[in-house]
Amino acid sequence: MTSRDQNLVSTEWLEDHLDAPDVIILDASWYLPTEERDAQAEYRQEHIPGAVFFDIDAHSDRSSDLPHMLPNTVAFSSAMRKLGVGDGQKIVIYDGAGLFSAARVWWTFKTMGASDVVVLDGGLPKWKAEGRALDSGTEKKMERHFTARLDHGRVRDLGEMKRNVETTREQVIDARPAARFKGEAAEPRPNTRSGHMPGSINIPFNLLLDDQRCFKSNADIKAVFDGAGVDLSRPITASCGSGVTAAVLALGLELIGIDSYGLYDGSWSEWGQDNLDTPVVTG
Template structure:
């Protein structure tokens, strides 16, 4: 099946106001930036958009950041946002391509069939002089029926089994210095390093000017880091955000995503029963 994972600003602008279109601002920023997505949404967003807060629409009982919620909570949150069954969803974010991929993955994991990302995100929309509105969103509630597809989600035990069996490549989207253990982790209590046997493809190497690289440039990025797109890929990162960018890239390049490790390094690196490797990835 060929899935269109991106739409252009032209496409979206021509459809603003359509009742079956759900426009979703999924902006999220790393805590050290001091930026808050919800506050920026109130200042400026695409007309008709609602704000999807990945920290709030989450399982907050685990102690891990923005983990997938259960189906009941997700359905309630989607209904409140006016994002219902049968709608087409277009997700964007303020950096261009960052947390929008996490929202894209989340919606698809819960059974939404028609989800795309705005190519270039809010920066491209603004560069083209498209309309902007401010203030809070006031959506009409619409019922959403969640159908969680477990194949989208990899648990810690799934990652262990995958590595033991060699059934897929585990690929980490964190920066190389964190993956190799040369830089400290931003979250307290999380060790430096990486999952033994995993590969490293920093997401900044597949995103350029807020857009996913395409074609030969994307394939070259995979090849340079030892990834074989003929084999399934489990994606991971610090907390499951840029792992979704990597999952998007694998899918766009024609590869198979065998799950996103939701707990990612925030879980693995904090557990004493999980081994940690340092240094560059070892490829065979």
């Protein structure tokens, strides 16, 4: 099985496995506040049959002022048990944008030690475009035992990122749009500076996706990283605005067989804060 098969499934595959007892489907839709969309209400209106709703903000570190930071393992295990996610299941994640927030939840589960977690390529838009079945309302699953073990190697914090600016041991790839990366466009969060970390490389996450919001071929994904000047033989850390689209880059790396990477959980919502002395570059 290839790295792509281990992390991505097609709509055809999922339709064939809707009733499989060892498969749990999660609707992980989340939208930027500026989009004014209610992900949970949209889930109740229509979702893939059997899917339960995974709330990115509810299943996060509620003590942090930063958006949807990783929770601790005890809280996450408890929440997943109540959701019906258990050890030994294949966890299939999708979102309503096609391929956006599902990658963040994929990374969360991988970081929490889940061994079999995949993203639905093209998500709900592709599923609907193909005329596949939909349900409404909410789904309730039986509680199952879920064991979370944090993989520290997949996460970077502020201290590590500050040190990396000095050492440049890891390449930092930033998934935000080019205008925000360059400091030409304002950040959507208040009290946040514009620009990027010194030495970081801009790879807007949508460059890895095709017009249907599916991942491009492995060759094309590799060409995007190569074209941006990323050395795939060296360690990499992904960042973005709040740790969501950075996970699209992380998933793209996994698809092409690169597993030596981390994700900066606080991302620009932390680094770019007005009250921090973190260096910011524009242009």
